[in-house]
Each structure stands twice: as structure tokens, then as C-alpha cells.
Amino acid sequence: MIIDHPLLGPRDSSEFTYLGDASLIDRPDPAGEDASSDFYDYAYLRDNPAGWHKELWFHEAGDRSWLVVTRNTVTHEISKVELASDVARAQGRSK
Amino acid sequence: MRYSGFRVIKEALTGHKGWKPVWRDPEPASHYDIVIVGGGGHGLATAHYLAKEFGQARVAVIEKGWIGGGNVGRNTTIIRSNYLLDGNEPFYEFSLKLWEGLEQDLNYNAMVSQRGILNLIHSDGQRDAFIRRGNAMILNGADADLMTTEAIKKKYPFLNTSDARFPIQGGLAQHRGGTVRHDAVAWGYARSADSHGVDIIQNCEVTGFRIENGVCKGVETSRGFIGAGKVGCAVAGSSGRLLSLANMRLPIESHVLQAFVTEGLKPVLPGVITFGAGHFYCSQSDKGGLVFGGNLDGYNSYAQRGNLPVVEDVCEGAMAILPMLGRARILRMWGGVMDMSMDGSPIIDRTHIDGLYFNGGWCYGGFKATPASGFAFAHLLARDTLHPTATAYRLDRFRKGYLIDEKGVGNQPNLH
Numbered sequence: 426m427i428i429d430h431p432l433l434g435p436r437d438s439s440e441f442t443y444l445g446d447a448s449l450i451d452r453p454d455p456a457g458e459d460a461s462s463d464f465y466d467y468a469y470l471r472d473n474p475a476g477w478h479k480e481l482w483f484h485e486a487g488d489r490s491w492l493v494v495t496r497n498t499v500t501h502e503i504s505k506v507e508l509a510s511d512v513a514r515a516q517g518r519s520k
Numbered sequence: 521m522r523y524s525g526f527r528v529i530k531e532a533l534t535g536h537k538g539w540k541p542v543w544r545d546p547e548p549a550s551h552y553d554i555v556i557v558g559g560g561g562h563g564l565a566t567a568h569y570l571a572k573e574f575g576q577a578r579v580a581v582i583e584k585g586w587i588g589g590g591n592v593g594r595n596t597t598i599i600r601s602n603y604l605l606d607g608n609e610p611f612y613e614f615s616l617k618l619w620e621g622l623e624q625d626l627n628y629n630a631m632v633s634q635r636g637i638l639n640l641i642h643s644d645g646q647r648d649a650f651i652r653r654g655n656a657m658i659l660n661g662a663d664a665d666l667m668t669t670e671a672i673k674k675k676y677p678f679l680n681t682s683d684a685r686f687p688i689q690g691g692l693a694q695h696r697g698g699t700v701r702h703d704a705v706a707w708g709y710a711r712s713a714d715s716h717g718v719d720i721i722q723n724c725e726v727t728g729f730r731i732e733n734g735v736c737k738g739v740e741t742s743r744g745f746i747g748a749g750k751v752g753c754a755v756a757g758s759s760g761r762l763l764s765l766a767n768m769r770l771p772i773e774s775h776v777l778q779a780f781v782t783e784g785l786k787p788v789l790p791g792v793i794t795f796g797a798g799h800f801y802c803s804q805s806d807k808g809g810l811v812f813g814g815n816l817d818g819y820n821s822y823a824q825r826g827n828l829p830v831v832e833d834v835c836e837g838a839m840a841i842l843p844m845l846g847r848a849r850i851l852r853m854w855g856g857v858m859d860m861s862m863d864g865s866p867i868i869d870r871t872h873i874d875g876l877y878f879n880g881g882w883c884y885g886g887f888k889a890t891p892a893s894g895f896a897f898a899h900l901l902a903r904d905t906l907h908p909t910a911t912a913y914r915l916d917r918f919r920k921g922y923l924i925d926e927k928g929v930g931n932q933p934n935l936h
């Protein structure tokens with residue numbers, strides 16, 4: 426697979442390590458009322474879709490940026506690659 | 521029809537005209553006591569034990585394609601019981617014991633071959649860890665043997681023991697481990713289940729569950745509704761997809777694992793060998809091909825094929841310890857979809873929906889578990905209590921903190 430890095434252009438996927446579902450960006454509020462159940466959901470449960478999947482890849486052997494890659498888990502086709510920091514900010518996070 | 525040496529001779533003398541289809545091809549009935557979704561090794565084994573050990577006759581196995589087309593026909597056929605943790609080892613040892621009597625139980629030649637498995641050691645730390653594992657195995661009634669480099673050299677003279685970076689410093693062997701003809705496991709269980717009255721319904725995809733007031737009443741399928749007292753799901757890599765039809769999210773990610781086989785060679789490799797410094801393992805099939813594999817590709821996938829970086833990584837592992845493999849040509853490579861759980865251990869449990877039961881999270885190691893998984897799942901479905909060797913495989917263990925993490929890598933499925 427080739428990941429089209431937003432800053433560096435097309436890079437081989439072997440330069441990256443994979444973390445998992447991009448929902449891992451949305452860490453629950455540890456002070457929230459349902460924190461223990463929210464963290465269980467966050468840490469262990471996954472949608473695991475067959476089809477389009479937003480996921481976190483780390484450019485370990487490159488510029489060490491975190492990316493959100495939109496990839497089809499049935500065909501391995503990649504439709505979109507964004508910097509995770511941009512995605513997080515667009516969701517209202519400070520960084 | 522019972523199989524025997526006498527039968528083979530008789531058929532040989534009469535032009536092989538007496539062989540019959542091995543299982544029926546029935547139309548689905550409108551209702552069963554128990555419906556198993558998934559005609560892989562685990563689903564078929566469950567049906568066999570339900571009928572034979574637990575006296576359940578009104579059972580159906582529903583398979584979307586043909587039986588044996590999933591991981592049971594795609595794996596590298598290794599069986600072993602060399603686990604460390606209490607939640608796992610008694611279960612896998614129970615499974616190995618069932619393998620030892622399987623062919624008599626099924627009256628079917630599954631080519632169970634206890635040729636032994638050897639896990640190589642490459643550092644002092646690894647030796648300590650493997651000694652601990654070997655002791656845990658022995659405490660649970662399994663066999664384990666710490667082999668010296670000299671003994672290994674004698675038995676496997678072709679291994680590169682003096683690799684500059686990862687010299688072989690010994691190994692942990694389980695001589696009762698080995699390989700089994702994987703397709704024959706699916707066929708043998710199917711034949712036996714069928715002969716005990718189980719309906720095996722192929723080309724029938726489950727497309728939904730009928731759930732009324734929190735009770736599962738049956739399954740919607742591509743061939744209509746099939747009612748059931750209880751529904752047991754055993755669909756391995758498709759677990760997330762199937763259970764999402766019951767609005768459940770699972771502690772599972774689906775990942776692709778690749779395997780490779782070379783051209784047929786004369787017997788060169790007497791057992792199963794695993795590299796301890798990278799991830800590579802190899803055995804020789806009875807047809808002569810060297811069957812080998814390594815790590816997961818490492819990203820969520822439902823494609824039954826992987827990518828090239830893993831091919832390179834596996835072949836590097838091969839060249840580090842088994843350089844003779846470099847002289848053989850690879851004939852085929854393929855991938856299967858693994859139900860990777862969040863702690864690397866399986867789940868055999870009820871769900872929060874009455875009448876709906878789940879068996880999954882087998883990761884890349886569910887072939888060896890087939891007999892015990894079928895037995896324990898049948899036990900749960902028939903008696904509504906957990907089998908004594910499978911009490912740790914609860915679905916809620918992640919919520920409660922009772923993880924069974926053999927590798928100690930946490931909730932990251934691609935590292936297990």
C-alpha cells in the first residue's frame with residue numbers, strides 16, 4: 426500500500442506503524458460521570474467495519490507525524506490522508 | 521458408512537462404485553433447537569459434540585459459502601498446547617488431548633501427526649521466559665522439553681545456529697505438538713455431525729437476527745427465516761460484521777494473516793520450527809511443500825490477501841534460521857481474516873441477548889483450538905454453563921479487567 430502523506434507525498438506503508446480506529450483520538454473525559462464505562466468502550470470496543478475505515482498511522486520511519494488514513498478494509502484502497510493534528514483541531518481539540 | 525481398511529480394499533476390488541456422498545444437502549427446516557452460524561472448524565466441531573456428547577439432535581450449521589472455505593482451510597495446520605497463563609493452558613491441553621483421539625472419535629483420517637514443535641531461543645532472557653512457560657505447561661499436565669543447542673543441531677542439522685545477530689541458544693520443544701490435515705478436520709466433523717442428524721446448510725448467509733424483547737428467536741438468512749431456540753455464532757474473521765447485525769460492538773478487530781507454501785520436496789523438515797527473534801515458523805506438509813508464515817500484516821482488513829512488506833519480513837526470518845528455504849520456489853501464498861481480540865485470547869460466552877451465544881476472537885491460533893472450542897461451545901449451548909476448561913473466556917472480562925494477555929502487549933490486536 427502507498428500512503429499519500431499530506432506533507433511528504435506518496436510513501437510506502439512499510440515506513441508506518443498502525444495504531445487502529447481513528448476514534449482513538451476522542452479520548453473520553455476522565456472526570457465524566459460515566460468515565461469508567463466510556464473508557465471501557467474507548468479502550469476495547471471497535472466498529473471493525475468491512476468497508477471504509479478511518480484509522481491512525483504513525484510515520485515512524487519518516488517525519489514521525491500521526492495521520493488519519495481513510496482506507497477500505499475490503500480492497501485496501503486509500504481515499505484520503507490527513508494530518509491527525511488537523512483532524513483533532515477540526516473536532517475542537519486544542520492540539 | 522464406516523471407513524476401514526477392509527472397506528478400502530473392498531472398494532478397490534469393485535471399481536470404487538460404493539462410495540456415497542459424505543453428508544446430505546438438506547433444505548433448511550423452519551425451526552431448530554440450536555442453530556450454529558458458520559461452517560468452519562469451530563461451528564462443525566460444535567455441531568458434532570452437541571449431537572454426540574450432549575444428545576442434541578435438532579441442530580443446524582448455517583454456512584454462507586461452502587464448509588471449510590474459511591480459515592479452517594487456510595491455516596498452517598499447527599497444533600500445540602504451549603501456553604503460559606492459567607486461563608489458557610488447561611483449555612489448549614484439553615484440545616490437544618481431543619486431537620489425540622479425534623480420528624477414532626470421527627472414524628475419519630484427519631492425518632493428526634504429532635511430529636513435535638520447537639520454539640527456538642536466542643537470548644538469556646528468552647530462555648528464562650521459556651523455562652517459565654515450560655513449567656506452566658508441565659503443571660497443567662502438558663509435555664515440555666528444554667533442548668540444548670547440541671540436541672537441536674543433531675535433530676535439525678540444517679538450522680543456522682550461529683547467525684551473527686540471533687544465534688540459536690536452545691529451544692523449548694513440545695513433542696506432542698504437530699500438524700493436522702486442516703480440510704479433513706472440517707470434513708470429518710461435518711460427516712460425523714451429519715450422521716448424528718445435524719443439518720449442514722451451505723450457501724446460506726445469515727443476514728440478520730430476529731430479536732424480540734431481548735430474546736433471539738432465530739436468524740434471517742438468504743434462504744428465509746430459520747427459527748431457533750438458541751443461536752451460536754462461530755464465524756471467526758466475520759465476527760464483527762455478523763454481531764453488528766445484533767447491534768453489538770465487539771472487543772475484536774479483523775486483520776489479515778498470510779501464509780506460503782513451496783514446491784514439493786523430499787522429506788527434509790521433521791517437525792514444526794518457530795524463530796524466536798523475529799516472527800517466522802515452518803513445517804513440511806505430507807505432500808512435501810514447506811508451509812510457512814509469520815506476522816500479521818498489521819492493519820484492519822477483510823481482504824483475504826496481504827501486502828509485500830510482510831512477504832519480505834517473513835522471508836528474511838526464513839533466511840536467518842532456515843537458509844535452505846532460499847533454494848525452494850514459493851508455489852502459493854494466500855491470506856485469511858483473523859478475529860484479533862483485544863487481549864489475544866478467545867471468547868466463548870453468552871451475549872446480553874437471551875438465546876444468542878458467541879464464539880470468536882481466535883486470532884491466528886484457533887485451528888489447534890478447534891476440538892476444545894467445539895466441545896466447550898456445545899457444553900455452553902446445551903447446558904447453559906461454562907465448560908471447566910473455558911471459564912476465563914468471558915465476553916465481559918474486558919470491562920471487568922480479567923484480561924488473558926499471553927504476550928503482555930495490551931489492547932492492541934496487531935501486536936498479539
Ligand SMILES: Cc1cc2nc3c(=O)[nH]c(=O)nc-3n(C[C@H](O)[C@H](O)[C@H](O)COP(=O)(O)OP(=O)(O)OC[C@H]3O[C@@H](n4cnc5c(N)ncnc54)[C@H](O)[C@@H]3O)c2cc1C
Binds near residue numbers: 586589
Ligand atoms: C494463514 C493462516 C495461518 C494460520 N495458522 C494457524 C496455525 O498454524 N495453528 C492454529 O491453531 N491456527 C492457525 N490459524 C487460525 C485458524 O485458522 C482460525 O483461528 C480458525 O480456523 C478459526 O475458526 P473456524 O475454523 O471456525 O473459522 P472459519 O473456517 O473461518 O469459519 C467461519 C465460517 O463462517 C462463515 N460465515 C461468516 N459469516 C457468515 C454469515 N453471515 N452467515 C453464514 N456463515 C458465515 C464463513 O464463510 C466461514 O466458513 C491460521 C489462520 C490463517 C489465516
